[in-house]
Amino acid sequence: MELFANQVLAGIATGAIYACMALAVVMIYQAIDHLNFAQGEMAMFSTFVSWQLMQWGVPYWGAFVLTVAFSFAAGIAIERLLFKPLAKAPILTNVAGFIALYAIINSVAGLIWDFTIKQYPTPFGSSPFLGSQLISTHQAGMIGITVLLLVLLFIFFRFTRVGLAMRAAASLPESARLVGINTSWMIALGWGMAAAIGSIAGMMIAPVVFLEPNMMLGVLIYGFAAAVLGGLTSPFGAVVGGFLVGIFENLVGTYIPGVGNELKLPIALALIVTVLVVKPAGLFGRPIVKRV
Amino acid sequence: MSAAEEVVTEAAAVEAVPKRAMTLGYGTSLVVLAALILTPLFVKNFIIFQMTMLLIYGLAVLALNILTGGSGQFSLGQSAFYAVGAYTSAILMEHAGMNYALTLPVAGLICFGFGFLFGQPALRLSGVYLALATFALATAMPQLLKLGYFEHWTGGVQGLVVTKPDAPFGLPMSQDMWLYYFTLAITIAIYIASVNLLRSRSGRAFMAIRDNEIAASAMGVDVALYKTLAFGVSAGITGVAGGLGAIAVQFVAPDGYTITLAISLFLGMVVGGVGWLPGSIVGSAFIIFVPNIAEGISKGLSGAVFGVLLFLVIFLVPHGARQVAIIAQQLIGKLKKN
Numbered sequence: 272m273e274l275f276a277n278q279v280l281a282g283i284a285t286g287a288i289y290a291c292m293a294l295a296v297v298m299i300y301q302a303i304d305h306l307n308f309a310q311g312e313m314a315m316f317s318t319f320v321s322w323q324l325m326q327w328g329v330p331y332w333g334a335f336v337l338t339v340a341f342s343f344a345a346g347i348a349i350e351r352l353l354f355k356p357l358a359k360a361p362i363l364t365n366v367a368g369f370i371a372l373y374a375i376i377n378s379v380a381g382l383i384w385d386f387t388i389k390q391y392p393t394p395f396g397s398s399p400f401l402g403s404q405l406i407s408t409h410q411a412g413m414i415g416i417t418v419l420l421l422v423l424l425f426i427f428f429r430f431t432r433v434g435l436a437m438r439a440a441a442s443l444p445e446s447a448r449l450v451g452i453n454t455s456w457m458i459a460l461g462w463g464m465a466a467a468i469g470s471i472a473g474m475m476i477a478p479v480v481f482l483e484p485n486m487m488l489g490v491l492i493y494g495f496a497a498a499v500l501g502g503l504t505s506p507f508g509a510v511v512g513g514f515l516v517g518i519f520e521n522l523v524g525t526y527i528p529g530v531g532n533e534l535k536l537p538i539a540l541a542l543i544v545t546v547l548v549v550k551p552a553g554l555f556g557r558p559i560v561k562r563v
Numbered sequence: 564m565s566a567a568e569e570v571v572t573e574a575a576a577v578e579a580v581p582k583r584a585m586t587l588g589y590g591t592s593l594v595v596l597a598a599l600i601l602t603p604l605f606v607k608n609f610i611i612f613q614m615t616m617l618l619i620y621g622l623a624v625l626a627l628n629i630l631t632g633g634s635g636q637f638s639l640g641q642s643a644f645y646a647v648g649a650y651t652s653a654i655l656m657e658h659a660g661m662n663y664a665l666t667l668p669v670a671g672l673i674c675f676g677f678g679f680l681f682g683q684p685a686l687r688l689s690g691v692y693l694a695l696a697t698f699a700l701a702t703a704m705p706q707l708l709k710l711g712y713f714e715h716w717t718g719g720v721q722g723l724v725v726t727k728p729d730a731p732f733g734l735p736m737s738q739d740m741w742l743y744y745f746t747l748a749i750t751i752a753i754y755i756a757s758v759n760l761l762r763s764r765s766g767r768a769f770m771a772i773r774d775n776e777i778a779a780s781a782m783g784v785d786v787a788l789y790k791t792l793a794f795g796v797s798a799g800i801t802g803v804a805g806g807l808g809a810i811a812v813q814f815v816a817p818d819g820y821t822i823t824l825a826i827s828l829f830l831g832m833v834v835g836g837v838g839w840l841p842g843s844i845v846g847s848a849f850i851i852f853v854p855n856i857a858e859g860i861s862k863g864l865s866g867a868v869f870g871v872l873l874f875l876v877i878f879l880v881p882h883g884a885r886q887v888a889i890i891a892q893q894l895i896g897k898l899k900k901n
Contacts, residue, residue: 300691306694361881361882368877372874374867374869378870379867496699534706536706548687551688
């Protein structure tokens with residue numbers, strides 16, 4: 272039983288990473304209705320920017336704030352420059368655009384900062400948390416930040432005018448335009464916010480997985496899985512999904528014999544697909560009602 | 564976020580392509596065919612090998628096109644079917660000593676069954692959820708092939724080496740050239756069969772499902788059957804392509820069939836034009852040659868150059884090669900009138 276509890280705890284710690292990423296994925300899905308394959312690379316690039324700032328002597332929290340601001344602006348710029356012209360293009364063409372963006376960011380980051388693995392500092396320290404060996408203060412801090420982000424997002428979407436306008440633009444664009452909401456800028460804002468959340472996720476994840484241009488690949492896959500599991504329409508679901516995927520992954524690795532690191536991913540994905548077959552809109556997503 | 568969105572009219576993920584716009588005219592087809600037959604006589608073996616790969620990837624893109632452009636379902640798992648086809652051929656050739664040509668129908672049949680079965684759970688999913696499920700299949704496949712239980716047949720991480728066939732009947736041809744014509748014959752046969760399939764009753768059923776699933780079922784189309792059938796046909800063709808690929812490359816290994824392959828095939832479909840079968844070969848050319856061109860322009864930034872080229876293509880022609888063909892046709896029409 273103690274083994275079980277420990278593994279669940281460790282799963283929650285890794286799950287926090289996925290939850291952060293899943294939150295960013297859901298944000299952009301809300302704004303543009305697509306899964307952004309370049310999300311992880313955008314987060315990776317932001318993390319490198321913060322690392323560079325720290326190398327130049329900026330203190331951690333200063334670099335943190337600057338990076339979030341930079342990512343917000345960069346997200347909006349990417350939408351305005353690259354994806355606004357594609358708004359009328361078929362969905363699959365947009366997906367190809369995400370893949371192109373992925374290739375560009377990955378390769379540029381590799382050229383600027385090369386592919387060697389770098390240490391990344393944590394503001395929370397890495398001593399054991401409350402005497403537990405499995406979860407460090409950094410991981411506890413990461414969980415705290417994820418929950419804080421979730422609460423802030425809830426307040427933003429629930430109680431502010433801009434949040435309301437964004438929700439309107441995402442759910443019924445035509446009607447939103449009729450009441451005077453600039454839906455095109457709401458999409459740009461969605462990109463900016465997703466990029467900013469992604470950068471926070473990146474900076475929280477980097478001390479765990481280390482900093483290098485390919486650091487986000489695995490995380491993004493789990494992040495997608497978490498978002499889809501929780502339901503793409505629900506930020507809360509995304510966070511719960513993230514923790515669930517982390518716990519699944521750990522328990523599968525512990526209790527099913529012969530499952531090495533190689534098979535963890537396929538089994539976690541298979542479980543998720545099974546859940547989806549039973550609940551096609553994810554655990555917390557709203558089923559889409561179609562008009563005939 | 565949980566906005567009250569009670570009624571959503573969901574736009575079809577793939578736009579409607581009329582079935583006549585899915586093929587080329589006779590004249591153009593003959594010109595392309597002549598080019599494909601004559602070119603190998605004048606080029607070096609390495610280029611012939613590349614042209615063979617062009618046809619093989621073309622087949623795989625065509626298969627995805629039938630699934631996505633035809634029935635409106637989306638798959639990121641084509642690399643898994645490709646891998647199953649490749650391994651079926653390789654294992655039958657190396658362990659059972661079967662003739663290479665005979666392994667292909669077997670590969671196709673096994674993949675058809677596999678795809679048909681995979682289509683069953685996929686029935687419940689659509690859009691991004693289906694993308695995730697197929698994506699899971701694609702990431703799982705290389706790991707499954709590496710498993711210790713199958714190592715006796717699959718060769719584990721090492722993979723299997725496949726012998727390249729000689730030209731039969733003592734034809735004075737290099738192995739590469741023979742394999743090219745062999746592939747070409749199969750490609751043409753499958754292309755014609757696919758065109759006919761999409762023109763048939765089943766093909767119309769696929770397209771009805773793509774355009775409006777509810778209306779299709781109201782008109783008596785067995786949605787579940789035709790959706791799984793589309794998966795099966797697509798997987799079967801991909802399996803044949805995989806088998807041919809194994810023979811052409813003379814080697815199969817788990818790491819040759821990762822998600823990168825599935826993404827390449829997807830890009831090939833978009834560049835060629837979703838739902839336009841002849842575009843498959845254009846898309847296949849894009850995914851084979853453009854990474855090389857990008858590497859040639861800049862070694863360190865090859866990924867970025869590839870991305871920029873891809874952006875250029877989708878900015879200029881969001882509908883892929885199909886759009887180019889339509890523009891060309893209109894221009895020719897105007898010239899004829901003048």
